[in-house]
Amino acid sequence: KKRYTIAVLPGDGVGNEVIPIAVEALRLAGSLEGIDLRFEELPIGGAALDLVGVPLPEETLRKAKESDAVLLGAVGWPKWDNNPKHLKPITALLQLRAGLEVFSNLRPITVFPQLVDSTYLRKDTAEGVDLMIIRELTGGIYNAHPRGFTTNEQGDEVGFCTESYSASEVDHIARVAFDIAKQRRSKLCSVDKATVLEGSMVWRKRVTAMALEYPEVEVSHLLIDTAAMDLVRHPRQFDTILTGVMFGDILSDLAAMIPGSVGLLPSAALGDSGPGIFEPVHGSAPKHYGKDTVNPLAAVLSAAMLFRYGLKEENAAKRIEKAVSDVLDRGFRTRDIHTPGTTLVGCKRMGEEILRSL
Amino acid sequence: KKRYTIAVLPGDGVGNEVIPIAVEALRLAGSLEGIDLRFEELPIGGAALDLVGVPLPEETLRKAKESDAVLLGAVGWPKWDNNPKHLKPITALLQLRAGLEVFSNLRPITVFPQLVDSTYLRKDTAEGVDLMIIRELTGGIYNAHPRGFTTNEQGDEVGFCTESYSASEVDHIARVAFDIAKQRRSKLCSVDKATVLEGSMVWRKRVTAMALEYPEVEVSHLLIDTAAMDLVRHPRQFDTILTGVMFGDILSDLAAMIPGSVGLLPSAALGDSGPGIFEPVHGSAPKHYGKDTVNPLAAVLSAAMLFRYGLKEENAAKRIEKAVSDVLDRGFRTRDIHTPGTTLVGCKRMGEEILRSL
Ligand SMILES: CC(C)[C@H](C(=O)O)[C@@H](O)C(=O)O
Ligand SMILES: CC(C)[C@H](C(=O)O)[C@@H](O)C(=O)O
Numbered sequence: 001k002k003r004y005t006i007a008v009l010p011g012d013g014v015g016n017e018v019i020p021i022a023v024e025a026l027r028l029a030g031s032l033e034g035i036d037l038r039f040e041e042l043p044i045g046g047a048a049l050d051l052v053g054v055p056l057p058e059e060t061l062r063k064a065k066e067s068d069a070v071l072l073g074a075v076g077w078p079k080w081d082n083n084p085k086h087l088k089p090i091t092a093l094l095q096l097r098a099g100l101e102v103f104s105n106l107r108p109i110t111v112f113p114q115l116v117d118s119t120y121l122r123k124d125t126a127e128g129v130d131l132m133i134i135r136e137l138t139g140g141i142y143n144a145h146p147r148g149f150t151t152n153e154q155g156d157e158v159g160f161c162t163e164s165y166s167a168s169e170v171d172h173i174a175r176v177a178f179d180i181a182k183q184r185r186s187k188l189c190s191v192d193k194a195t196v197l198e199g200s201m202v203w204r205k206r207v208t209a210m211a212l213e214y215p216e217v218e219v220s221h222l223l224i225d226t227a228a229m230d231l232v233r234h235p236r237q238f239d240t241i242l243t244g245v246m247f248g249d250i251l252s253d254l255a256a257m258i259p260g261s262v263g264l265l266p267s268a269a270l271g272d273s274g275p276g277i278f279e280p281v282h283g284s285a286p287k288h289y290g291k292d293t294v295n296p297l298a299a300v301l302s303a304a305m306l307f308r309y310g311l312k313e314e315n316a317a318k319r320i321e322k323a324v325s326d327v328l329d330r331g332f333r334t335r336d337i338h339t340p341g342t343t344l345v346g347c348k349r350m351g352e353e354i355l356r357s358l
Numbered sequence: 359k360k361r362y363t364i365a366v367l368p369g370d371g372v373g374n375e376v377i378p379i380a381v382e383a384l385r386l387a388g389s390l391e392g393i394d395l396r397f398e399e400l401p402i403g404g405a406a407l408d409l410v411g412v413p414l415p416e417e418t419l420r421k422a423k424e425s426d427a428v429l430l431g432a433v434g435w436p437k438w439d440n441n442p443k444h445l446k447p448i449t450a451l452l453q454l455r456a457g458l459e460v461f462s463n464l465r466p467i468t469v470f471p472q473l474v475d476s477t478y479l480r481k482d483t484a485e486g487v488d489l490m491i492i493r494e495l496t497g498g499i500y501n502a503h504p505r506g507f508t509t510n511e512q513g514d515e516v517g518f519c520t521e522s523y524s525a526s527e528v529d530h531i532a533r534v535a536f537d538i539a540k541q542r543r544s545k546l547c548s549v550d551k552a553t554v555l556e557g558s559m560v561w562r563k564r565v566t567a568m569a570l571e572y573p574e575v576e577v578s579h580l581l582i583d584t585a586a587m588d589l590v591r592h593p594r595q596f597d598t599i600l601t602g603v604m605f606g607d608i609l610s611d612l613a614a615m616i617p618g619s620v621g622l623l624p625s626a627a628l629g630d631s632g633p634g635i636f637e638p639v640h641g642s643a644p645k646h647y648g649k650d651t652v653n654p655l656a657a658v659l660s661a662a663m664l665f666r667y668g669l670k671e672e673n674a675a676k677r678i679e680k681a682v683s684d685v686l687d688r689g690f691r692t693r694d695i696h697t698p699g700t701t702l703v704g705c706k707r708m709g710e711e712i713l714r715s716l
Binding site for chain 2: 088090120121122125141142147148149152154156157158159160161162163164165166167168193195196197198199200201202203224225226228229232233246249250252253254256257262
């Protein structure tokens with residue numbers, strides 16, 4: 001019997017509502033496939049600040065490193081908003097990504113046929129969209145050297161930070177994207193701002209060079225401003241999108257408007273080896289916490305990604321995805337995706353229906 | 359009789375199709391208001407590269423500086439794409455902005471009631487949208503110090519550039535935005551990435567401080583990823599949006615999807631004094647050039663902004679805007695905004711109808 005250890009980091013707010021559901025889905029789908037999962041719950045974010053005074057306790061990072069995969073909820077809570085940066089909940093996220101060296105962020109955007117009415121776009125635009133955003137995660141302007149605050153000649157405070165990409169950083173993430181594109185519809189669109197940013201110029205040059213190694217992959221390049229437009233006016237043109245950490249943050253949230261809710265979107269953050277981080281794209285959602293209204297599907301679909309990309313257990317991944325589709329077929333909807341003629345349910349009930357479908 | 363000199367820089371591609379129409383609109387609307395305009399046509403971009411080997415000839419910059427306002431078409435053409443940066447057409451744009459010290463970029467997004475069917479969003483989402491994006495134009499990551507290429511310890515090529523904002527840069531552009539918000543619906547939303555970027559932290563602090571001087575303006579702050587989502591799911595919430603040069607580039611193109619065509623969007627770039635630059639948001643559009651199909655309304659509405667913000671001739675501005683609305687009422691549409699039941703016309707004919715309405 002295969003055994004894996006999963007580090008479970010619910011974090012803050014609605015993370016505590018959706019992660020227990022994802023854990024149950026993992027447990028059940030695993031056991032149906034003869035996979036034995038051990039779960040170790042660890043504090044992160046505001047929860048960790050409350051407990052031990054730092055957003056990412058050493059023990060959390062150490063045990064996450066020792067695990068086979070990390071299931072993360074969300075971090076952040078208004079009461080910490082005025083903390084200095086190193087004591088903010090989201091710093092835990094950046095530290096965890098760095099600590100696990102997860103440099104690639106996979107954000108699939110799929111319009112479930114059952115949910116096409118939830119789109120914020122025109123229905124005929126959203127129909128059939130199935131794309132994957134590959135976002136570089138640990139370099140670029142997020143991991144800036146140098147960065148900080150200084151005073152200029154006029155005595156003014158200046159905040160600055162350096163956006164950069166090196167050839168090998170681009171190669172590293174581009175390799176991931178080409179390999180994924182090959183397993184999909186073999187179309188890769190790289191997004192940058194090569195007309196202005198030097199990092200983007202290196203980016204475009206290296207992606208163009210690597211394209212020669214993948215003659216079967218059709219490669220295109222878009223500027224970030226055009227890409228933002230194209231995601232709205234013609235998203236079906238996209239298969240795999242490759243981009244940097246800053247543009248990926250914007251594009252993946254923007255792309256969430258295609259299915260129509262961040263409550264549907266899972267993500268994976270992967271390194272070369274070692275555990276990946278699997279996390280719903282929505283945050284801690286202070287406004288919605290404690291009301292049993294949020295959508296657990298993003299977390300449950302993150303659990304499916306955990307099986308697929310973290311443990312290479314494709315069958316278990318498929319089981320979860322099938323259960324999600326089944327629950328949607330049976331008409332259950334949380335508030336964010338509720339449309340006339342479907343059954344409005346809360347977070348917990350949605351979780352129960354997932355388990356039933358499994 | 360009032361006299362002004364307008365520097366006319368058609369530039370490349372469709373700039374040469376739309377700018378002559380904007381010039382005629384300026385001339386006619388001006389003369390109806392007793393304003394005498396002198397037009398001086400000057401080369402820029404690829405056109406200037408062809409003529410004198412640089413994208414922004416000294417004479418063009420000098421005469422632009424001496425003018426009362428600059429009407430710009432578009433710059434850029436594929437044949438120059440592989441030029442070194444200082445010989446690329448778009449460098450002319452960055453140099454012209456710097457030379458004229460136009461630090462604020464005004465990009466209004468208005469859904470004409472006649473054109474609500476052109477939206478890429480849901481019709482009920484787009485209806486009634488009327489917002490103004492104020493983009494900082496000459497600082498931030500576009501005007502990076504230091505920037506360039508270097509080799510790291512691993513012998514890798516690295517492209518880098520520094521994003522920064524100083525307190526006084528933020529104050530400068532925020533003042534413009536607060537003043538404009540006050541003349542509009544007194545709602546200002548400032549967009550940044552203050553959770554990650556130091557420049558954004560200074561940005562947010564200064565905007566928050568300035569808000570105290572404008573108790574009548576309702577101020578909010580959004581992260582760029584959320585702002586991108588909100589522009590798609592609930593754009594009517596916005597009145598005036600204030601943001602930096604990079605995020606403004608992305609948001610303003612994204613916002614173009616609300617009216618549904620970049621062919622409808624004018625812009626103004628203004629300094630503290632001296633001539634502003636008035637320019638349609640669409641580029642040189644190599645694919646569409648020479649076919650007499652592009653939409654001249656973005657250029658014509660830029661001419662209206664030239665009257666309003668450049669020459670403070672509000673009545674002439676209103677005349678042009680009224681003519682545009684009238685032409686739409688009369689059912690004329692270029693291809694980008696054509697819907698069943700309206701009359702499809704080319705660029706020239708659209709121009710003639712504008713003059714007729716004037
Ligand atoms: C919280 C923030 C630092 C984070 C990011 O931008 O990476 C989040 O927006 C995300 O997209 O995962
Ligand atoms: C051409 C480019 C440098 C320019 C910019 O990003 O400023 C353009 O995209 C714009 O938005 O005016």
